[in-house]
Amino acid sequence: xxxxIIDGKKIAEKIINDLKSKVKNLKEKPGLALxxxxxxxxxxxxxxxxxxxxxxxxxxxxxxxxxxxxxxxxLLKLVNDLNxxxxxxxxxxxxxxxxxxxxxxIIDSILPHKDVDGFTPLNLGNLVSENTILxxxxxxxxxxxxxxxxxxxxxxxxxxxxxxxTVGKPTAMMLLEKNATVTICHSKTKNLAEHTKKAxxxxxxxxxxxxxxxxxxxxxxVVIDVGINREGGKLxxxxxxxxxxxxxxxxxxxxxxxxxxxxxxxxxxxxxxMELAKR
Ligand code: GUN
Numbered sequence: 001x002x003x004x005i006i007d008g009k010k011i012a013e014k015i016i017n018d019l020k021s022k023v024k025n026l027k028e029k030p031g032l033a034l035x036x037x038x039x040x041x042x043x044x045x046x047x048x049x050x051x052x053x054x055x056x057x058x059x060x061x062x063x064x065x066x067x068x069x070x071x072x073x074x075l076l077k078l079v080n081d082l083n084x085x086x087x088x089x090x091x092x093x094x095x096x097x098x099x100x101x102x103x104x105x106i107i108d109s110i111l112p113h114k115d116v117d118g119f120t121p122l123n124l125g126n127l128v129s130e131n132t133i134l135x136x137x138x139x140x141x142x143x144x145x146x147x148x149x150x151x152x153x154x155x156x157x158x159x160x161x162x163x164x165x166t167v168g169k170p171t172a173m174m175l176l177e178k179n180a181t182v183t184i185c186h187s188k189t190k191n192l193a194e195h196t197k198k199a200x201x202x203x204x205x206x207x208x209x210x211x212x213x214x215x216x217x218x219x220x221x222v223v224i225d226v227g228i229n230r231e232g233g234k235l236x237x238x239x240x241x242x243x244x245x246x247x248x249x250x251x252x253x254x255x256x257x258x259x260x261x262x263x264x265x266x267x268x269x270x271x272x273x274m275e276l277a278k279r
Contacts, residue, residue, distance in 0.1 A: 003223070003248040006145050012260035016057060019267050023058040030274040031060040031088040032116065035078065037101070038068030042230075043094045050092065053263050059270060060087060072101050076109055083111045089274040090116035092266070095166070113276040116269040119166060127173040133276070134269055139170035141261035142203055142224050143178070149222055149250045153178040157198050161185045161212070161238070162205035167226055171203055192216070202248075204238040214243035223248040226258050 023029065032054050036047045047063070054061040064078060075093075082091045091114045097103045107115075112122040118136040126133050146153060158180035162168035168184060176182045185195050187206070193216040196202055204212050205226035217223060227238030237254030245251050252258055 001219070001247070001249075003245040003251040004149075005245070006148060006224075006250050006252045006257060008141075008145060008252055008257040008259065008261045011145070011148055012264040015261075015264040015268065016053070019057045019264075019271065022271065028274070029058060029060040030090070030270045031062070031085075032090045032092065032270045033082045033085075033088045034061065034063045035066065035075075035082075035091070035093040036064065037066045037070060037075065037094070038098050040096070043096070047094050049263060050266060053267055054270070057267050059267065062088065068098050070098075070101075072105065075101060075106055079106060079109045083109075083114060086277075088114070089277050090114055090270040092117055114273055116266060116273050117166075118170065118269070124165065124170065127170055127177075130177050132174075132177075134272060135174065136166060136170045137265035137269060138167045138205075138226060138258065138262045139174050140265040140268075141258050142167075142171050142226065143174050144265070145224055145252055145258065145261060146201055146222055151201070151222055151250075153180050153201065156180050156200040157183070158201040158203070159183045159185060159195050159199035160203045160205065161192070161196065162203075162207070162226070164205065167205040168203075171205065175201070175203075206238055208238055209236050210238070210240040212239045212244060214240065214247055217244050217247050219247050220249035221247075223251045224258060225252050225254050227254060228259065 034047050034050055051063050082088050091110050107119045112120050115123050115134055118134045123134050158175040160168050160172045163184050163186040172182050172184050183195050185192055196216040201222045203224045209229040225237035225239040229236050235255045
């Protein structure tokens with residue numbers, strides 16, 4: 001059996017087209033502030049994409065490129081100013097931040113209803129209490145892609161490899177909310193394959209190129225690869241796509257899987273943030 005490839009790019013295009021027509025009919029444009037500190041090449045690429053997507057959909061976008069040596073107080077001041085601006089509905093501070101800055105302090109200073117990343121304690125906490133308002137874009141992308149296969153999540157064994165606050169933990173919470181039996185694995189997990197082999201749904205977000213191989217995957221499972229690793233100018237995932245597609249039922253490619261969907265979910269969150277501002 002060869003897995004069906006989940007075409008994240010195509011699914012995202014449809015979402016983006018829907019958003020375009022929605023935004024066209026709005027009197028006020030949703031406003032997104034993108035804050036980039038320093039010149040981490042990967043972060044620059046991500047923010048470039050986010051800016052391009054926002055403009056394509058018709059959002060009002062303000063981008064701030066800040067010096068890598070900026071101090072915490074100045075960055076806090078910028079976030080506070082953006083919190084006050086009525087034409088800015090969403091604020092995204094690209095991570096990682098330089099080491100002189102406490103990233104938690106900066107994220108915590110974003111007003112929760114403008115937190116389009118869903119990273120503030122209130123928004124992450126709301127995931128736990130099943131009162132989701134703004135959820136992290138990548139976790140939303142993962143859930144959307146699983147549901148696009150038509151597989152029912154309820155009662156399934158879901159294994160998430162990776163426990164980051166930005167991807168692994170929120171994804172696990174959202175799968176739990178959908179009544180999956182969830183296991184979170186991480187770098188200290190013993191016998192990783194023992195867990196992954198039981199997964200009907202396997203989400204891999206640990207940043208280790210080709211960590212998951214064919215022998216670690218259950219026949220017919222849904223495999224979602226969140227990894228983006230650069231190897232010799234090529235992007236590769238955390239899943240060994242070529243071997244795993246021989247056993248999985250569905251699999252996302254890298255690139256063209258979770259990445260474009262995450263971008264689409266961020267735009268959706270920005271529209272939602274504007275609706276929240278009107279409440
Ligand atoms: N760095 C890598 N992914 C993300 C993301 O989704 N949001 C932010 N703010 N920074 C990131």
